[in-house]
Amino acid sequence: MAENLVLYRKYRPQDFDEVIGQEHIVKTLQNSLSSGSISHAYLFCGPRGSGKTTIARIFAKELGCDGMDLVEIDAASHTGVEDVRALIEGLQFAPVKSKYKVFIIDECHQLSKSAANALLKTLEEPPAHAIFILATTEASKMLATIVSRCQRFDFKRLHVSEIEKKLAFILKKEGILAEPAVLPLIALNARGSFRDAESLLDKCISFTAGDKLITVKEIKELLGIVEVGQISKLVDFLLVKNSKDAIGYINAMLDSGVDLQEATKTLVFYLRQCLLLKINPEFLTPQNSGLSKEELEVIVRQITGLTEKNIQAMLEIFIEAEQKMKYATILQLPLELAVVEICSA
Ligand SMILES: Nc1ncnc2c1ncn2[C@@H]1O[C@H](COP(=O)(O)OP(=O)(O)OP(=O)(O)O)[C@@H](O)[C@H]1O
Ligand SMILES: [Mg+2]
Structure with missing residues (x-):
């Protein structure tokens, strides 16, 4: 019986000392x-x-x-x-x-x-x-x-680290292992909700049915997460104001089946992390950012030539593009226009 309960009901705290945060x-x-x-x-x-x-x-x-x-x-x-x-x-x-x-x-x-x-x-x-x-x-x-x-x-929105703690507890009880980056990824995508985190974990477990290790690759597939590496490459084109290759790259992503709206969201998320790191190099760690050490190193390299103002301007342009994409007839156009705006500034 208990086996069939969805995780968020099975692991709902029964006492005050089981409550996290x-x-x-x-x-x-x-x-x-x-x-x-x-x-x-x-x-x-x-x-x-x-x-x-x-x-x-x-x-x-x-x-x-x-x-x-x-x-x-x-x-x-x-x-x-x-x-x-x-x-x-x-x-x-x-x-x-x-x-x-x-x-x-x-x-x-x-x-x-x-x-x-x-x-x-x-x-x-x-x-x-x-x-x-x-x-x-x-x-x-x-x-x-x-x-x-x-x-x-x-009630406060929960921290990524608090959500991770609960997910780790559940995995242990369920006897399932996960690659180290899996839990931070799930926790980040739950946007402060324990229930969403637990449902995501539920999906991962059924997705990986049978084998007792959840891999980062699987979870990214499941969440439709755009690889940070792809976004970081696009940012590289923007930094040297190469609109030709940036737009070519966007269209290549679209052709290969990437959800451009998701990609734009990830780009905004990525630029926000650039901004945080620019403001204070200690803001982000592999533990709290969901990014690997290598990915963080790339960001550090990318932001050296930029000012806080530069990053802020890019963020605002892409946030607007993300909004416009919801209603665009040519899906990639708002993103292309944003690229042109940044590269011609
Ligand atoms: N503070 C917490 N500590 C541990 N687990 C939690 C905590 N908050 C929520 N959860 C987990 O998330 C699930 C959903 O929590 P709950 O139903 O209390 O949320 P809620 O705030 O009432 O949300 P909603 O507004 O959607 O009703 C719980 O079953 C539990 O597993
Ligand atoms: Mg409720």
């Missing part, structure tokens, strides 16, 4: 548990996959609330006022086992206006046993009057 939140909640000063309403805001639902459930568990004393609703699919009314009716019943009854309302910003108003009324005078935990990725879309009634916790 979000120390400020865990600590405050633990303190309030030990001092017994529990609020009636909490607001958990922050990026997706950062632990809001996970921590809400652990907190409920610590309060002794499970089974009928724990009610979870997903406001994304239950947006209506009837849903909130049903919940409020349930409020009248005393908890079964615990002193409290915990209501977790996920994606709370999606409640309809009337539903949100009904919730607000309840928050104004909640029964003594009720504890609400409202979770949202978009606190700015919530009624200010609801927000002001809650104790608010802002």
